[in-house]
Structure formats: structure tokens, C-alpha cells
Amino acid sequence: MTDTAIQLTGLTKTYGTLTAVDRLDLDVPAGQILALLGPNGAGKSTATEMIIGLTAPDAGSARVFGLDPVAAVRAGRTGAMLQNGALLADTTVGRLLRMMHGLHLNPLPLAEVIEMADVGKILKTSTSKLSGGQAQRVRFALAILADPQLIMLDEPTVGLDVDARRRFWRIMGSLTDSGRTVVFATHYLDEADEFADRIVVLNEGRVVADGTGAQIKERVGGRHVSFTGPDQDWSTVDGVVGVERDGERVTLNSSDADATLRALFTGPGADAISNVEVAPVRLEDAFLALVEPVSREERAA
Amino acid sequence: MTTATLSPTHTVTRPRSSAARTWHYFIHSLAAMLRDWAFMAFIIALPVTMYLFFAGIYGDQEASGGVAVAAVMMVTMATYGGLGAAMNAGAVIQSERSSGWFRQLMISPLTPSGFVTVKVATAVCAVIPALLAVFIAGIIRGVRLPLETWLATFGVLMVALLPMVFLGLVIGLWFKQQTATAVTTLTMLALAMIGGLWFPVDMMPGWMQPISKSLPSYWAGRIGMWPVIGGEFPWRGVLIIGIWTLGLLVLGGLGYRRAVRTSRR
Known part of the structure; x- marks a missing residue:
């Protein structure tokens, strides 16, 4: 058996x-x-x-x-x-x-x-x-x-x-x-x-x-950290694996939300950041992130 | 298999032989067909009505060999009824196969060949009530025959009509489900009419008679009449029905392979 x-x-x-x-x-x-x-x-x-x-x-x-x-x-x-x-x-x-x-x-x-x-x-x-x-x-x-x-x-x-x-x-x-x-x-x-x-x-x-x-x-980042802040390169902040921008609103895709928040609030631009929200990545987003690169690769091929 | 113990551990145990379970499926298929009153009415009422109508007009005349036309007509109309029953029941096999239900059925110990065997057997059983109904109408109309003649007529007709189940099945395999019903009906009507089941072939124009005499329906009627009117047994009919059966089995095999290729099974 x-x-x-x-x-x-x-x-x-x-x-x-x-x-x-x-x-x-x-x-x-x-x-x-x-x-x-x-x-x-x-x-x-x-x-x-x-x-x-x-x-x-x-x-x-x-x-x-x-x-x-x-x-x-x-x-x-x-x-x-x-x-x-x-x-x-x-x-x-x-x-x-x-x-x-x-x-x-x-x-x-x-x-x-x-x-x-x-x-x-x-x-x-x-x-x-x-x-x-x-x-x-x-x-x-x-x-x-x-x-x-x-x-x-x-x-x-x-x-x-x-x-x-x-x-x-x-x-x-x-x-x-x-x-x-x-x-x-x-x-x-x-x-x-x-x-x-x-x-x-x-x-x-x-x-x-x-x-x-x-x-x-986790594979696509564990948490979404979003806030209103200046337009700059956020991808180098600790734990960040992805950045999205919608007008003034920045959403960071983070594999370690604690580290990302610590870096944001202790960094040089901390004063310019407001309205911070932390939310778990919805499985839907995780799913799309997993599926999309493959599709793109296929189309290129 | 320690990880897979069941909460309801008591199951029903059946013999490992598949024959008993296939028989169970046959009984259920048969019961389902008999409960389909629209289908049963169709295969019984049509030949009986036509028999009573035509026998009412010509029945009292005398056919060759001194037999009443009512008796000869009873056999040809029974052949027509059996033909319709066999072909329609044969076509149902394919519609059930092409519907999604067949896939569900295949997630059971039933094999594809077990399915076809049971369904063909069920279709053959559909011929029985069609024949009996016209025989009863014949008795009511005054046809009197010795018991062995009744039994012989019934027996030879059953055998002669068996290949017509395959004809229904083949039509189902080669045509889409919507068209298959119409093609089945048209083929059945053509076989009945040209095969001399409604009117004697002698009444048809001369050029049509060779066509008539190459049809399995004509020979099924002739073979069915043999116990009633006597004379030499129509061996030629056995040959022609045999050729048709072979042809239908080949077409069925090709159609089945085509169906497997185009639908996923």
C-alpha cells in the first residue's frame, strides 16, 4: 500500500x-x-x-x-x-x-x-x-x-x-x-x-x-504598505519587492512589513509620509503576480 | 493505509463478478426505457394505427397463397414497428454517450464495452413490445394462426431486426444530435416505404423493385412472412441482411474512432 x-x-x-x-x-x-x-x-x-x-x-x-x-x-x-x-x-x-x-x-x-x-x-x-x-x-x-x-x-x-x-x-x-x-x-x-x-x-x-x-x-510579498508621499524611488527601502504608484498614493509590496515601516519612519523623508496603511496581500494579487510573468514570457517567445 | 481510515467503515460488499452488476445496469436501463411513455407510445401506437387503418381497407382481400391480407399486413406492419423501435433505441445510445452523462458513468466500474452491450440489449428489448402490439392488433382484427407460427414469426423478426439497432447507432455516431433524430426518422420511413412494409413491392414502379430488394427492411418483412405463408425460406435475405450488418459494423467502428478523436472520448 x-x-x-x-x-x-x-x-x-x-x-x-x-x-x-x-x-x-x-x-x-x-x-x-x-x-x-x-x-x-x-x-x-x-x-x-x-x-x-x-x-x-x-x-x-x-x-x-x-x-x-x-x-x-x-x-x-x-x-x-x-x-x-x-x-x-x-x-x-x-x-x-x-x-x-x-x-x-x-x-x-x-x-x-x-x-x-x-x-x-x-x-x-x-x-x-x-x-x-x-x-x-x-x-x-x-x-x-x-x-x-x-x-x-x-x-x-x-x-x-x-x-x-x-x-x-x-x-x-x-x-x-x-x-x-x-x-x-x-x-x-x-x-x-x-x-x-x-x-x-x-x-x-x-x-x-x-x-x-x-x-x-509570501512569494510575492507578504504585506501592502501604502501611504501618501513624494514621487521618488521607493524600491530600495528594506523589505520592498514591488512599488505601485497611483497619483500621490504609493503602495509598497513588502516581504517584511516591520522592516519596511521602520525604514520609512527612520529615513530622511519620514516627515513627507502620511496616511500609512498596512494590509495583507490578497491572494488574488498574489495569484496574478504568479501567473502574469509566465504569460508575458510566453507572448515574447 | 493508516492515514486513510474512513469514518463510515461499513460498506456494502458485492460479488467481484461484474456480470451481476452489469445485469443491474441492464435492468435499470430497461426500466428507464419502459417508463419513457412518449417513446413507448411512439413505437407502439404508430404501427398499430397504420395496421388497423390499412387492414380496414384491404384486409379482407386474399393474398397469394390463400392467406388473408390482414395476416400478411400484420407481419409487415410489425416489421415496420420493430424497425422503428430498433433504430430509435439505437440512436438513443449515441445521444446518451455524447451527453456528459457518459463521462460520469465512466467514473464507475462500468466499462465502455459494458455500456454499449447493455444499451444494445436494451434496444433489442424495445423491438418486443412493438411486435407484440401489432400481433395483438392482428388478433383483434381476426388473424388466427397456429401457436408455433406466432412464435416462429416473432423469433425470425427479432433476429432479422437486430442489425437495425446498429443502423440507429451508426446514424447517431455520424450525425449531430439534433440532425440525428431527423435522419433516423427519414431513414426509417424510407426503409419502410421502399422496403415494401406499407405497400407490397409489386405495386411499385419496376425500376424501384431492385432497390427495394436490396434493403434489409424488405428482407426482414419477407423472412417474417415466411412462417405465415410458407414456401421456400428466403435465404437471399439472410445474405443481404448479413452484408448490411457487416457494413454497419464497419461504419460503426469508423464512427466510434472519429467520435473518440473529436470529442475527448
């Missing part, structure tokens, strides 16, 4: 001239909750499809608990929620779940799945008459039926309102407590920061950052 849930080695998939996933290497230890973060077209869905065996890689390999992805799915070790995954039409939720339940080798008891996914009240509802949130709960029920050790979620909360999203993650939380591995693709940055142990940022099929939410913020 292996302690690695997912092992991707040189995983590559191209569609025509587009390289969706580009020599991706990634190890996910069992029990980890990992967010695949990236803009549209970053390769999140294609990577997910290769991990669940829906798409065959052009090069490289994906192993799930040491198995071929298709074998892992058939053994019930992988469960997945596809992005906007269609449900079988013209049937009820209850019939659909019973049909799928009967296909699995060692499924969870159906009653338990119904309770966990909170679909008890919609069992008699037709699959074509579900709201976005309800359909998502049904997809979630389908994903956990097989009692999978690895749950892959491709943008699980897209199209859900804030309440439904919160509710979804509360249900997820109860599952991850049981030590299962969860990988979810998202472009909701807060979601990645809040629910994942580890964030892997993808752009153009490649990993551009890998770490905890805090580490990723």
Missing part, C-alpha cells in the same frame, strides 16, 4: 496546437486537501480528467494509489465530480442513485450517502428539474458512492450562491476529516486559501507555484 495518492510524472496533453497540460510533475500524499488553482485554460480540467482516466495523456504518466487511473476508478478508489457534469435525463434522483450504487464494488450504504450529500428531500425530483445547488449535491453523492479514497472535484462550487457554497464545504469538511484525499480545481482564490492544505497554481499547463496559501502570498 502506498502513501502517495496521486503521482504525476511528466504528464502532457495537447489538443491540436494547444498544450493543455505541459510536463506536469506532482505528488499528492494521501490525506491531503489540495487546490488546483488557475485561470480558465490553465489545464486544471485536463489534468483532472487524466487523473480520473477520462483522458489518456500524450506523454508521461498518472498513477493513483500506485494504480493506473482507470483501474483506480474501477476499483472504486477514485470518485469525481465533473465540471457541469450532466446527469442522466428523464429519471429521478433516487432512481439515478440506486442505479449507480448497484454498479460499485464496495459502495457506502446508500442511506448514508443520501444523508451526507443532503439529497433526502429531492429523491423523487426529476433530474432535469434540479436547481444548480441541488444538481451539485447529486453530483457530490455520485462522487462519494464508491467510498473513494481520492475525491476529485472540478470546480465544485461554480454557479453556487454564497450559502450553497458554504454548505458544500461544510459537507466536504466532514469527509476530509476521515482522512480521504481531496483535490479540487477552482478559480475562487478564497476557496483555495480557506479549504486547502496546499495550493498548486497552474498556468498554461505548468505549475507556477506550490505551497500553502500563506507561502504563496
Whole structure:
């Protein structure tokens, strides 16, 4: 038995001239909750499809608990929620779940799945008459039926309102407590920061950052120090990794806010500085900073 | 696997044999088809209505061999009903495959070939009610045949119509979903009309008759009639239906490879 849930080695998939996933290497230890973060077209869905065996890689390999992805799915070790995954039409939720339940080798008891996914009240509802949130709960029920050790979620909360999203993650939380591995693709940055142990940022099929939410913020500077001050070169101040200027307002991107503030207030221009604010870097900014240099490089190439 | 213990540790255990689970999927697919009342009404009501209408006009005349036209027409209309059922049920396979649902289905122990096998079996089952409905209409209309003739007619028609499931499937594979429905209906009508399932082929212009006699629908009708009117078994029909089946399997294989290339699966 292996302690690695997912092992991707040189995983590559191209569609025509587009390289969706580009020599991706990634190890996910069992029990980890990992967010695949990236803009549209970053390769999140294609990577997910290769991990669940829906798409065959052009090069490289994906192993799930040491198995071929298709074998892992058939053994019930992988469960997945596809992005906007269609449900079988013209049937009820209850019939659909019973049909799928009967296909699995060692499924969870159906009653338990119904309770966990909170679909008890919609069992008699037709699959074509579900709201976005309800359909998502049904997809979630389908994903956990097989009692999978690895749950892959491709943008699980897209199209859900804030309440439904919160509710979804509360249900997820109860599952991850049981030590299962969860990988979810998202472009909701807060979601990645809040629910994942580890964030892997993808752009153009490649990993551009890998770490905890805090580490990723740190990579582009930990704090924004902004103030009103004269137009001069601020980039040499201690801890500063980036400078932005908007009229009179200067924003310094600092990896060490304490050092930056100390330098500002003890330096020669201290009197000219007013209205100081210190704010954490939003993950959104961190994300853009990570993704943009790569895009620029690509355009130049 | 110490890190991966589950909170609900009790799972349902099933036999490792996939046959039982595939059977479960077949039963569910069959039940879903039978519950689709619009589909069932379509494949049953149309041939029954047409049979009662035409038999009402010509039914009391005598066909060759001293058999009532009502009996011969019952067989050809049952063939038409079975043809429609097989083709439409075959086309549904592809629409389910190309919808996103197939992808979800593939995240289960079900294999692609298991899916196709179950769906073809389900489509074959769609032929049964279509045949039986027209037979019952025939009985109501006064057709009386020995039990073994009923069984033989039913049996040979089932076998002769089996390839028409593949025809529906092939149309589904080669046309977009919206056009596939129209193409299926048009092909079915052409096969029924030119294949002599509505009017005897003898009533058609001479130049059309060779075309009619190269169609699987014509031969399915002839083979279905054989237990009723007797005479020599139409072996030529077995050959022609066989050629069609081979052609459809080749087209199906090519279409499937094309579908795999263009949609991601």
C-alpha cells in the first residue's frame, strides 16, 4: 500500500496546437486537501480528467494509489465530480442513485450517502428539474458512492450562491476529516486559501507555484504598505519587492512589513509620509503576480 | 493505509463478478426505457394505427397463397414497428454517450464495452413490445394462426431486426444530435416505404423493385412472412441482411474512432 495518492510524472496533453497540460510533475500524499488553482485554460480540467482516466495523456504518466487511473476508478478508489457534469435525463434522483450504487464494488450504504450529500428531500425530483445547488449535491453523492479514497472535484462550487457554497464545504469538511484525499480545481482564490492544505497554481499547463496559501502570498510579498508621499524611488527601502504608484498614493509590496515601516519612519523623508496603511496581500494579487510573468514570457517567445 | 481510515467503515460488499452488476445496469436501463411513455407510445401506437387503418381497407382481400391480407399486413406492419423501435433505441445510445452523462458513468466500474452491450440489449428489448402490439392488433382484427407460427414469426423478426439497432447507432455516431433524430426518422420511413412494409413491392414502379430488394427492411418483412405463408425460406435475405450488418459494423467502428478523436472520448 502506498502513501502517495496521486503521482504525476511528466504528464502532457495537447489538443491540436494547444498544450493543455505541459510536463506536469506532482505528488499528492494521501490525506491531503489540495487546490488546483488557475485561470480558465490553465489545464486544471485536463489534468483532472487524466487523473480520473477520462483522458489518456500524450506523454508521461498518472498513477493513483500506485494504480493506473482507470483501474483506480474501477476499483472504486477514485470518485469525481465533473465540471457541469450532466446527469442522466428523464429519471429521478433516487432512481439515478440506486442505479449507480448497484454498479460499485464496495459502495457506502446508500442511506448514508443520501444523508451526507443532503439529497433526502429531492429523491423523487426529476433530474432535469434540479436547481444548480441541488444538481451539485447529486453530483457530490455520485462522487462519494464508491467510498473513494481520492475525491476529485472540478470546480465544485461554480454557479453556487454564497450559502450553497458554504454548505458544500461544510459537507466536504466532514469527509476530509476521515482522512480521504481531496483535490479540487477552482478559480475562487478564497476557496483555495480557506479549504486547502496546499495550493498548486497552474498556468498554461505548468505549475507556477506550490505551497500553502500563506507561502504563496509570501512569494510575492507578504504585506501592502501604502501611504501618501513624494514621487521618488521607493524600491530600495528594506523589505520592498514591488512599488505601485497611483497619483500621490504609493503602495509598497513588502516581504517584511516591520522592516519596511521602520525604514520609512527612520529615513530622511519620514516627515513627507502620511496616511500609512498596512494590509495583507490578497491572494488574488498574489495569484496574478504568479501567473502574469509566465504569460508575458510566453507572448515574447 | 493508516492515514486513510474512513469514518463510515461499513460498506456494502458485492460479488467481484461484474456480470451481476452489469445485469443491474441492464435492468435499470430497461426500466428507464419502459417508463419513457412518449417513446413507448411512439413505437407502439404508430404501427398499430397504420395496421388497423390499412387492414380496414384491404384486409379482407386474399393474398397469394390463400392467406388473408390482414395476416400478411400484420407481419409487415410489425416489421415496420420493430424497425422503428430498433433504430430509435439505437440512436438513443449515441445521444446518451455524447451527453456528459457518459463521462460520469465512466467514473464507475462500468466499462465502455459494458455500456454499449447493455444499451444494445436494451434496444433489442424495445423491438418486443412493438411486435407484440401489432400481433395483438392482428388478433383483434381476426388473424388466427397456429401457436408455433406466432412464435416462429416473432423469433425470425427479432433476429432479422437486430442489425437495425446498429443502423440507429451508426446514424447517431455520424450525425449531430439534433440532425440525428431527423435522419433516423427519414431513414426509417424510407426503409419502410421502399422496403415494401406499407405497400407490397409489386405495386411499385419496376425500376424501384431492385432497390427495394436490396434493403434489409424488405428482407426482414419477407423472412417474417415466411412462417405465415410458407414456401421456400428466403435465404437471399439472410445474405443481404448479413452484408448490411457487416457494413454497419464497419461504419460503426469508423464512427466510434472519429467520435473518440473529436470529442475527448
